[in-house]
Amino acid sequence: MSTPVPAVRAPGADTEAVQVATRVLGRGTRLPGWFVILWRNGKCRLGLLMLAGFVLVAIFAPVIGRYDPRDDDFDTSAGPSAAHWLGTTALGEDVFAQLVFGARTSLVVGIAAGLLCTVIGLVVGLTAGYLGGWLDEVLSFFINLGLVVPALPLMVTLAAYSPVRGLTLIILVISVTGWAYGARIKRSQIITLRTRDYITAARFAGDRTARIIAHEIVPNMTSLIVVGFMGAALGAIGGEAGLAFLGLGDPQTVSWGTMLNQASLGGALLSGQWAWLIAPGAALALLITSFTLINFGIDALSNPHLRED
């Protein structure tokens, strides 16, 4: 019902208030304020712990995995055993080692593509939103284009037709298809912030445009930037797995997507190697779950009413 009573805020609408809250919280501790808010949310804390687990596994992969994931000196298509906890592949590689190293790939792709999307989105969004005029119209056209073109088919096409295969390519393809959403949110946020009196005041205080953007606007958007990064990273992890599963990944890299691809090609289903088939999917699902849980906290970050304080 349309009550003029409690207005529900759009997520991210109140970034200034969030920023103030985070600055205040950050003053007492050495942690950034946004982290404090995230940590306080129970679901988010679980997600952060899970993510930390994945990061540790990725860092210590050689120790935890015990074998080289590309070492194919073992029996082929063996079931789980003490030596090979999740069995071996059709080529005779250790599935567990691949699973552990796969975490590295997913996180690297997530972080790199997430950063790239964020940077592109920030630059495009800031320029379009702050400068306005014809530049905004041109950039907005590209943002809208990026939004309407379906990402997965475009990714598949780009990856399929590219002459080289490699992780860098995957990261680039994902970033090219994924920056627009963040850019749109940042653009509209800037348009709101640009009209604030303190921006006019900064101009009257003699500050130049670059300084105004860097010192007056961006500090009021950091939570939005963190939110955007998390979203982009999640999309990138899923995108990489999808491409690799379709056989469009980097054949040199071990990832959960390639594992799934090999498992279906290598007849894991026929040989009854359930562990080989299920493990990479389960790992992916867990990583995605951790991001989703963290997103609960991020919602709290952008909506003070959801904050657990």
Next chain:
Amino acid sequence: MNLFQPEPRGAHTPRPTLRSDEPQGEVEKGSMALLEVENLSVTYAPRDAPVTRAVQDVSFRIREGEFVGLLGESGCGKSTLGNGILRLLSPPARISGGRVVLDGVDLTGADEERLRGLRWTNLSTVFQSSMNSLNPVLRIEAQFAETFAAHRVGEEVGARVVELLRMVSLDPGVLRAYPHELSGGMRQRVALALALALRPRLVLLDEPTTGLDVVVQRNILDRLATLRHELGFAVLFISHDLGTVLEMADRVMVMYAGEIVEDRPAPDLVREAQHPYTRGLLGSYADPRSAEVRVSYIPGRPPDLSVEQPGCRFTPRCPYAEDACGQRRPELRPDDGGLVRCLVAQDGRLPRTPAGAGPGLPVFVGFPAAAGLDRSADPPPEQAVGDPVLLVDDVTKRYTTRRGLRTTSVDAVRGVSLALRPGRVTALVGQSGSGKTTIARLVTGVERPTSGQVRFTAADSTTEVRVDRLRGRALRDYRRHVQMIFQDPFSALNPTRTVGYALSRPLVNYHGLRGPAVRERAAELLESVGLAPAGQFLDKLPHQLSGGQRQRVVTARALAPEPEILIADEPVSMLDVSIRAEILELLGKLVRTRRLAMLYITHDLLSARLLADEVLVLNHGDLVEQGPTLEVVGAARDDYTRLLLDSIPNPFSAARRPG
């Protein structure tokens, strides 16, 4: 058929049968308590801050059809109390004690389902922000339809909505509009119409007209008064603006530091307020037309409610305070005709106020005549008037907007000329949309005039600068001489930047100061606007300051480049009435001691009367009246000026009181 004539209840709307819960007996309807609040307390218990007891042990009743005002400075707990009654509190706020009974139903114990049924049908509300919380993607029509549908009112919705709009003086055409296509005043009237849609018996209005123009405000308040007489609903009207509250209400409750300190029929309160705090609030009012205008303010701010304080909470600000006040907490006790919470008043030892003279109680800080705010009839000495620093010469600004294929053009300003002189305040008065802000933009070089000239001559030079031709670097240099004080102190300071940072920017950019010199100079600036000791403020974030303190910081920042011209665009309209006088006094002092030329933009003729030497009245882009303040305000010739004057709520004029 007039749907809103008093007719048997339930004739059209299936109403929840709450009446059966009522106590039985031969109680006369008019004297029955519709709302009973008993010992209500609300606390905020945030995780990172100490517990604040925002509402403490508040009890009162509202009778059927009664109009009750709730008055107090911001931060005294008015809205918390209102939201507590409506059960709209969200964590970290919660009701920590007491009951709210509406028409026999205990709201504090009711579940959400029950509350949903009661809201709108029995109890509805309009907030200051209501105009901004209409659903932006729905046409006004759909918003009404939803409200009716949610309460299963099927038949005759169309006729009824038109009737509702007529009640709030809106054209049925607005039904096809989206909220953003309407002005603030229109949206607020839509919100009011929605609140009245289901004929509630109690309407809670929380600052419903704050931030709106005087003329729009007058219009809404007049509608409200008429509607209430026609429909007979009861109102709890919350505001910090005692002009409107006293004019509208039958009975007024004054709230200070989470407690009701006085409760009395409005005419008695105007005649002889018994609580020192109420007297202080009344002092901020005066009639701008009188030959001598004197306002006063209560120094200091309401106390921090997270700190337990023995004795009377008003003690630090009270001019009547005695030793006992610091130790013994006064109770809210009946005296003749009302309730008061003051030890001295309860003993009958509070000096009487001179009959008839409400404003300007000398016991509170009054403006010393030298500060220029105690304006008597004599014109200022002529020799003080210097050569103009800025001349606006026959300026017209036309905005052309293209919407699809159609172009429309508006003359925001037509043929306006004015001069700003050092040490003088020129007030630009007019409704919103009259072109005031456009003139400010022309003077600061943000916009260029379509025709006419804007010329600036610095005090220490003879060369004229054509402001209407400046661009780039030259414009930036010019800005050093022209600085702004903004309307909204909450938006004029970056929420993530400290006070010290805000002040450092002009010092670095215009004076080339570096290192510790910046901090030193910033501290001096803060002291010059009355924020002392400055060290305490430099590292604060804006949200840690009160509205008045923020406006002082904004003023200090504007003074930093040592400008010749200060443009103040409604600098006090967002502030509490009680601190407006304080900021006006500061501005007046700065203008005179630093020989600044000030353009003071306002729609409030009382503040113009207090601050300005000269007044220009603008109507739809035309200058309709111009002259020395007292002449324009005291003997307005133009109809529009008179309309502005008549729109000012005046608690002291008995003539306006309805009934």
